[in-house]
Amino acid sequence: MSGDTSPSPEPAAADDALDLAPEAPPGIAPRGSPLRVLASRQFGTYFAGSALSSIGTWFQNIAAGLLVYELTRSTLLVGAVNFAQFIGSVVLAPWAGAAADRFDRRKLLMVSQLGAAVVGGLLALLTFADLVTPAIVVGAALLLGLALAFMVPALQALVPLLVADEDLDVAVSLNSVSFNLARAVGPVLGALVVERAGFGIAFALNAASFLAFVGALALVRPRPQRLVRGPRPRMMESIRMVRGVPAWSALLVATMVISTSTDPINTLTPELALDVFGGTQADVGLLVGAFGGGATLTALTLTGWIRRRRLAMPGALLVQGGGMVLVGVAPVLEVALVGMAVSGAGFIAAITRSTVRLQTEVPDGQRGRVMALWSVAFIGTRPIAALVSGVVAEFAGARVATVLLAMPVLVAAPYVARRLSPHRSAAGAVTGSGADQSADQSSGGGNDEAR
Numbered sequence: 139m140s141g142d143t144s145p146s147p148e149p150a151a152a153d154d155a156l157d158l159a160p161e162a163p164p165g166i167a168p169r170g171s172p173l174r175v176l177a178s179r180q181f182g183t184y185f186a187g188s189a190l191s192s193i194g195t196w197f198q199n200i201a202a203g204l205l206v207y208e209l210t211r212s213t214l215l216v217g218a219v220n221f222a223q224f225i226g227s228v229v230l231a232p233w234a235g236a237a238a239d240r241f242d243r244r245k246l247l248m249v250s251q252l253g254a255a256v257v258g259g260l261l262a263l264l265t266f267a268d269l270v271t272p273a274i275v276v277g278a279a280l281l282l283g284l285a286l287a288f289m290v291p292a293l294q295a296l297v298p299l300l301v302a303d304e305d306l307d308v309a310v311s312l313n314s315v316s317f318n319l320a321r322a323v324g325p326v327l328g329a330l331v332v333e334r335a336g337f338g339i340a341f342a343l344n345a346a347s348f349l350a351f352v353g354a355l356a357l358v359r360p361r362p363q364r365l366v367r368g369p370r371p372r373m374m375e376s377i378r379m380v381r382g383v384p385a386w387s388a389l390l391v392a393t394m395v396i397s398t399s400t401d402p403i404n405t406l407t408p409e410l411a412l413d414v415f416g417g418t419q420a421d422v423g424l425l426v427g428a429f430g431g432g433a434t435l436t437a438l439t440l441t442g443w444i445r446r447r448r449l450a451m452p453g454a455l456l457v458q459g460g461g462m463v464l465v466g467v468a469p470v471l472e473v474a475l476v477g478m479a480v481s482g483a484g485f486i487a488a489i490t491r492s493t494v495r496l497q498t499e500v501p502d503g504q505r506g507r508v509m510a511l512w513s514v515a516f517i518g519t520r521p522i523a524a525l526v527s528g529v530v531a532e533f534a535g536a537r538v539a540t541v542l543l544a545m546p547v548l549v550a551a552p553y554v555a556r557r558l559s560p561h562r563s564a565a566g567a568v569t570g571s572g573a574d575q576s577a578d579q580s581s582g583g584g585n586d587e588a589r
Contacts, residue, residue, distance in 0.1 A: 172438075175308050180358050181300045187354020188293075189316040191251070194347020196324025198258065199404060200426065201332050201340035202279060204419060205265075206272050207408040213536065215272055217405045217528025222276045224520035226283035227290065231514045238291040239507055243299070243363060246292045248355050251348045254285040258345030265338035290517060294509040298497055299360035310494045314486055315437040321403075321430025321482075329423030380511060386499070388557030389492045392451060393515040395546035396488050399462055401523035402540045403429055403478075409536040415471040425465075428475040432461075432482030437490065451491050452555035458484030459548035466540035484547075489516075 176182050203216050227234070237246060261278040264270045301309040331340045380386045402410075403426050411421040461481025468474035493512070500508045523543060530539035 172308055172312055175301060175305050175312060178301070180360065181297075181309055181312075183354050183357050184296075184300055185312060185316055187351040188313070189320055190354075191347045191351035192317050192320030193324040193327070194258075194344040194350075196320055196426070197328035197331065197340045197347070198282070198344040200325050200328035200423060201337045201344075202275050203404065203408050204329070204332055204422060205270070205337050206275055207412070209272050212528075213405065213409045213531040213539075214528035215276075216408060217524040217531075219276055219279045220401070220404050220524035221521040222280040223283040223286070224517050224524070226280065226287040227513050228518035228521065230284065230287040231511070231518065234288045234291050234513065236507060237288060238295045238509065243292040243296040244355055244358065244360055246288060247296065248352050250285040250289040250292070251352045251355070254282055254289075255345045255348035255352070257281045257285070258341055258348060262338050262341035262345060265336075265341055270337070286517065287513070290513040291509045294493065294497065294512060296360060299363060300358065306498055307494050310497060311437055311490050314490045314493070315434055319430065319434045322427045322434050323430070325423040325426035325430070326420070327423070329420045333419045377511065380508060383499075384557045386496065386508075388554050389496055390511060390515045391550060391557075392455065392488060392554045393492050393512060394519050395455065395550040396458065396485060396492070397516045397519050398523045399459060399543050399545075399547045400429075400481075400485060401520060401527050402462065402465070402536075402543050404520075405524050405527040406531055406536045406540055409531060410465075410474065410540070411471070414536055415474065417471055421471060425471075425474060425478055428478035429482035429485070432479030433486035434482075435479075436483040437486045440487070449555060451488055451558055452551040454484045454487035454491070455547040455551040455554060456484070457481075458488060459544045459546075459551075460484070462544035462547075463541055466537045466544065488547075 176185060202219050206215050206219055207213070257278055261270070261274070264274060297309055297313055298306055328340055331343065380390060407422050407425045411417040411425055412419075415421065458481050461477045461479070461484060464477030464480065465474045466477075468477055496508060496512060527539045527543055530542055
């Protein structure tokens with residue numbers, strides 16, 4: 139299925155699309171310009187709130203990992219925190235994806251963000267009261283993960299409703315920029331906050347960031363969403379639909395290995411910075427921030443060039459894995475920072491292409507379900523990766539674990555290159571159409587108007 143097969147909007151939706159990105163008068167950035175997309179009231183407001191929330195999440199991630207590592211000196215328990223945070227996305231994927239198609243995505247996001255703010259606030263209060271334990275941190279991560287499970291499919295499926303169709307590539311890239319800019323800034327600021335003000339303040343700021351995103355969502359008005367009616371489609375029906383298009387299944391495999399190979403950023407950086415390189419808490423933030431910095435710089439400067447390259451996806455996988463191998467073998471912290479930046483560059487190039495193609499090619503009435511599969515691929519693999527990282531680091535050290543986690547993207551690159559070839563994609567599109575029709579029938583015809 140080609141990139142221009144996304145569903146045509148209804149007349150009212152088309153008017154909204156024009157409002158989202160009107161023709162540019164002389165001297166104003168044209169359509170497809172990142173500045174113009176950011177200047178739009180809908181996406182620009184969403185972008186600001188999402189960026190604040192992402193920065194707060196990195197405050198949480200850095201503080202939780204450092205707190206558990208300082209209390210226990212166990213990388214395995216740091217892995218348990220990450221396992222708890224992401225396991226909900228696996229368990230709840232069928233319901234979360236269906237919810238993003240059947241309910242208002244903006245309101246679903248607001249509810250999940252409010253729930254996450256409550257959990258973050260309680261964790262901060264327990265930390266201020268000196269009652270926090272590793273078990274409480276793991277429990278809080280589990281509850282935040284439940285909110286995350288519903289948040290991610292709705293978040294990914296909402297973006298196409300905030301911009302005109304021709305701006306979707308830029309909007310998804312900017313969405314990735316906001317996440318990776320947060321990854322570049324959040325860990326450094328979070329580590330500084332922990333070092334200067336303590337863990338409780340870091341947790342409290344995370345809770346406040348969720349509320350900031352709720353405020354931003356209250357101000358945006360997306361295009362009308364086509365709500366799916368009838369019986370809730372089974373996850374296996376969505377899987378069969380995706381398997382019918384070779385390119386879609388390859389994109390999900392790529393997303394899985396991309397996510398798996400980024401786990402050292404969350405699980406292994408405390409041990410790498412503090413014990414392997416003999417650094418400080420601030421160096422933990424620098425390692426994570428270098429990854430985000432490489433990703434952000436690449437997204438801002440090379441997105442158009444990458445979009446025009448047929449082998450951009452497998453090439454990006456090789457760059458991501460190569461950079462992570464460099465981190466594992468680095469003799470000093472400075473070399474590891476370079477490796478993190480290189481890996482981040484490969485990561486953003488690969489994950490942006492994967493996400494854009496899925497969001498563009500999948501019909502709107504099925505987008506929530508497919509993005510739930512994307513969520514399982516991107517987030518659902520993290521619990522396993524976190525435990526693997528923790529166990530390997532416990533017995534063989536963080537260096538070995540980092541190199542081992544780089545292997546999936548390096549091994550998968552040739553497979554992804556074959557499946558994304560133009561011949562395979564064109565052949566799969568025919569099969570995919572039949573899968574789409576089957577999925578439409580199973581959902582009570584909710585997508586008939588999207589054709």
